[in-house]
Amino acid sequence: MEEPDPDTISGAFHARPRVRGAPTSNLSVAEAAAVRRVGLSPVGFVMGSAVMQLTSAFAGGGYGGGIGLAGGMGLGGVGFGGWLSSARSSGLYAESYPCVHGFGFGVSADHYGFNAENTALAGGLFEGYRLALARLSDEARELDAHGAIGIELSFEHMVGTSSTATFLATGTAVAHRGSAPLQAPFLTNASGQNFERLIGLGYVAAGMAMGLGVVYVQPNCLARGDLTVVGPNAQIPSAVGAARSRARQWLARSGHAMGEGVVHTEWTDSHFGRFGESWNQLALAVGTAVRRWSTELEPFAPRAVVSLRP
Amino acid sequence: MRAPADSGAAAATPSRRPDIGAALETLRSPYRPDGTGARDTFLSDLTVGELILLEEVGYAPVEIVSGAGSASWYPQFTTAGTEARMWGEAIATAIAAARSGIYSEVSQRAAHGVVAMRLELERERANLLTCTMLGTAVRATGETGQKPKHREGPFTTSLSARDFHLLTRAGYQAAGIVIGASVVGFNARSAAQSLGLARENMELEAQTNALYSAREQAMAMMEREALSLKADGVVAVELSERPVNTMLTHAVELVAIGTAVRRGPAGHKPLDPTLQLSLDDPTPEVFSSG
Numbered sequence: 001m002e003e004p005d006p007d008t009i010s011g012a013f014h015a016r017p018r019v020r021g022a023p024t025s026n027l028s029v030a031e032a033a034a035v036r037r038v039g040l041s042p043v044g045f046v047m048g049s050a051v052m053q054l055t056s057a058f059a060g061g062g063y064g065g066g067i068g069l070a071g072g073m074g075l076g077g078v079g080f081g082g083w084l085s086s087a088r089s090s091g092l093y094a095e096s097y098p099c100v101h102g103f104g105f106g107v108s109a110d111h112y113g114f115n116a117e118n119t120a121l122a123g124g125l126f127e128g129y130r131l132a133l134a135r136l137s138d139e140a141r142e143l144d145a146h147g148a149i150g151i152e153l154s155f156e157h158m159v160g161t162s163s164t165a166t167f168l169a170t171g172t173a174v175a176h177r178g179s180a181p182l183q184a185p186f187l188t189n190a191s192g193q194n195f196e197r198l199i200g201l202g203y204v205a206a207g208m209a210m211g212l213g214v215v216y217v218q219p220n221c222l223a224r225g226d227l228t229v230v231g232p233n234a235q236i237p238s239a240v241g242a243a244r245s246r247a248r249q250w251l252a253r254s255g256h257a258m259g260e261g262v263v264h265t266e267w268t269d270s271h272f273g274r275f276g277e278s279w280n281q282l283a284l285a286v287g288t289a290v291r292r293w294s295t296e297l298e299p300f301a302p303r304a305v306v307s308l309r310p
Numbered sequence: 311m312r313a314p315a316d317s318g319a320a321a322a323t324p325s326r327r328p329d330i331g332a333a334l335e336t337l338r339s340p341y342r343p344d345g346t347g348a349r350d351t352f353l354s355d356l357t358v359g360e361l362i363l364l365e366e367v368g369y370a371p372v373e374i375v376s377g378a379g380s381a382s383w384y385p386q387f388t389t390a391g392t393e394a395r396m397w398g399e400a401i402a403t404a405i406a407a408a409r410s411g412i413y414s415e416v417s418q419r420a421a422h423g424v425v426a427m428r429l430e431l432e433r434e435r436a437n438l439l440t441c442t443m444l445g446t447a448v449r450a451t452g453e454t455g456q457k458p459k460h461r462e463g464p465f466t467t468s469l470s471a472r473d474f475h476l477l478t479r480a481g482y483q484a485a486g487i488v489i490g491a492s493v494v495g496f497n498a499r500s501a502a503q504s505l506g507l508a509r510e511n512m513e514l515e516a517q518t519n520a521l522y523s524a525r526e527q528a529m530a531m532m533e534r535e536a537l538s539l540k541a542d543g544v545v546a547v548e549l550s551e552r553p554v555n556t557m558l559t560h561a562v563e564l565v566a567i568g569t570a571v572r573r574g575p576a577g578h579k580p581l582d583p584t585l586q587l588s589l590d591d592p593t594p595e596v597f598s599s600g
Contacts, residue, residue, distance in 0.1 A: 039330040146334055179334045186337055194358040201362055204333040206341060223380065224438070230383050230396060232403045236440050237378035237411065244376045244444070248353065251374075256351045258341050265355035265374060267428065267444055285374070287355070293336040294328075302366065304476065305586035 025172040027150060031192025035149065038199045040174040044143045047170045048135025052128040054163050055120045092117040093242040097220040097235040113220020115239045117246065118280055121272065122214040125284070128167035129153055133187060133208055136169045140185040145173035147186035149195050151208065153286055188288040190264050198263070202297050203290040209255035209262045211285045213246025215239040218278045239281040240269065247283040258289035354446040356426055360471035364425065367478040369448040375415035375424055376445075379407025382438040385559045393527065394493040394561055401439055401565055402491040402531070405431075408441040409466060409487050416464045421447035423465040423484060425474045429567065431550070446471075467569045469546055477545070481579040482571045485539040490532030490566040496520040498560050517562065521551065524564040532566050541570035 025032065025042035032042060087094035097113035132153065140148045151171035158164040173185065188205035190198060198205060217223075222233040247267075255262035265287030272280040343351070354361065354371035361371065383400035408429075416424050427445040434440060447464075467474060467484040477484065496516040502508050536544050547568035554561050 038328050176330050176334060179331050182334065182337055190358060197362060198358045199328040199330060199333055201358065201365075203358075204336055206337060222382070223434075230400065232379065232381045232400075232407060233438075234380075236380040236434070237407060240378040240440070240442055241376065241411070248374055248376075252351075252353050255353065256343070261352040261354065261371070263354055263361055264357055265353065267355055267374070269430075269442060269444075285355075287353075291336055291341055293333040302363065302475075304479075304581040304583040306583045308585055308587040 026170065027172050027192055031150065034192040034196040035174055038196050040146070040176050042172050043145050043175045044139075044173045045170070046136050046139040046143070046145075046148055046173045047168065048132040048137070048139065049166060049168045050128050050131035050135070051158070051164065051166050052124055052131075054124040054128075054165055087116040092119060093215060093246070095235075095238055095242075097222065099221050101221060113223065113235060114218050115235060115242065115281075116216050117242065118214040118216040121280055121282075122212055122246075125155075125165075125214070125282075126210070126212055128155070128165060129169070129210060129286075132167040132169040133210075136171060137185060137187060140171075140173040140187075141181075143173045143175070144181055145175045145185050146179060146182055147188065147205065148173045149188050149205075150191050151187055151189045153189075188264070189266065189286060190288055194264065198290065199293075200297070202292055202294040203260075203263075204293045206259040206289045206291045209251050209258065209265075209287050209289045211247040211250030211252070211254065213243040213250070213283045214272065215243045215246075215281045216278065217281050224277055240283075243281045243283040244269070247285045251285045251287060255287065255289040259291035262287040262289050264288045354426075355428075355444070356446055356471055360426060363471055363475040364448060365451075367475050368451055369422075369425070370451045372419050372421045372447040372449050374444065375412050375419070375421075375447045376443060377408040377411025377413070377415065378440065378442045379404040379409075379411065380434075380438065380440040381407075385437050385554070385556065393523075394495055397437075397561070397563070398491050398493040398527075401493070401563070402489055404439045405441045405489050405491070405565075405567065408443045409489070412443045412445065413463065413466055416447045416466070419447050420449070421464060422450045423448055423467065425467055425469060426471040427466075427468045427487075429468055429548075431565070436554075468548070468567055469569050473546060476581065477571065479579065480581055481574045481576055482542075483574050485536070485541040485570040485572050488532050488535040488539070488541075488544055488568055488570045490528035490530070490535075491564070492524045492527035492531065493561050493563045494520040494524040494527070495559075495561040517553070517560075520562045521564070524551075524562050528564045528566045532568065536570040539570045540572065542573045544568040544570050 023041070023043045024045040026045050027035070027042055035042065085094075094116040095114065097115070099113055133151075136148060136151065148171040151169055154168045154170075156166050156168075158166060171187070184207075186205045187208045188195060189208065190205060195205065217235070217239045220235060222231070223235040251262060251265065265285050268282075268284045270282050270284075272282040352371045353373045355374055356364065356371060364371065381400040381404040383394075383397040385397075412424055416422075424445040424447050427443060430442045432440045432442070465484045466487045468487050469477065469484065474484065496514075496519070498504070499514065500508070503514075532544060532547070545568060547566050550565045552563045554563060
């Protein structure tokens, strides 16, 4: 039996593409066939990751300084006023929903229920995703790829803590023989099949567009559910709306810098970190910015079919 | 060699393949908007397939739009046949607020409607419901697209882009999202039953009846809404049913959300679907279910 070359074995555990003999990919067979149809070949599985310390909503100091949310958060709501007013004075979204019963823990009923945009957490999350994507892009560039397709972004808290998180981006690098390398490979979250249709429609993926918005929600008595006041409440819809507007605004800004439009936006709304009654309302939007390369469309005539698979 | 026109997939294969080299050349120069303004930039949560399907029926995406509504209620003391009005109305209010929110975002963008809807009902607590909607606002571009008539606002749908494409091709128009919500109470079970000591198999008729009357009332509300939109019918109705059985509250909650549709001026157009046996990778449950 032939002894395996120790260099090859150690090389296999590193992301040094040059030592790899065969291209890897995480494309399904159908996806690979679709990208081959437009002349691209998979050249390697690529990933990027970053582990981040995220600012905690209760770490008052974390909200001071650079981001203009001075004042921090004290106990029993004492510090809420500073938080709310500094968010307001920084031009961020902030709105108060005074308790209809007039309770304010002796400070101000105005501060018992409020929404305030949390740019510190938004910045941390954005940076984590940005780093993961940039590192994925670096790996693709090292493979002389023209792009990476089927990019999936994932996020998980490290076990036992909500303030530390792993950001991961995975995809498959693709290249076109005969084209010189691009300055930066294009990135897209579209699958192989969708990428093939995109090219056929006269668009090419230009890059990933991303937007996110976070609004800290300290619910008032109308928005809590326990010992509630009956009827419609405005606070939760406003928080959802403000977080989504901010995510949409950044998605548009990053997308419109790269191309004519954004497709494939994966939209996630979630409650990020629940502290007692309050939570951070998070809206995350990740899509693909596209540029038109041709106005001559490939003929396309979808037919109505009934699948025979149950 | 050209394939015969009726040979299924081969007929759809175009003679000209897209030129990836030319597409990549486009990426060598930085993007500069051509100065025509927002008309050419769009935001959508559509997949490429959905984008094509919409373009096929004469719609172009404009921007992602959203709406949200929330309402709470007291868990009520309920008995047989009582409809918990406040509770049912609170649910309907939350959904209606989300619907009017997305409607006004569509109107502000001078769009003609919204498709590819994601609709979520989330309970913060047992008696607080938040409804969120997110979709892509679209504008009719060609002859085929449905532009709102004079004094008629944009349409809302709970349909996916795929369903909307089929609906339009079949000659129908979306009229709007319609809602039905109802909560009906029933008597508590006997002590023996609730302790798990009952020795017979028997129907809990009060609970069955409550479910039927909740269904009747929810569907009646949905029909009233559809009639007010002058619709011919309602499609893609999603029903959610939830029994609530606690110490003082015994009720069944029923929520129905669908899209009201109108037959277009040319009436129904047959789609004449082809039967297809897909050669795609089978889904895992084909093997796992035995």
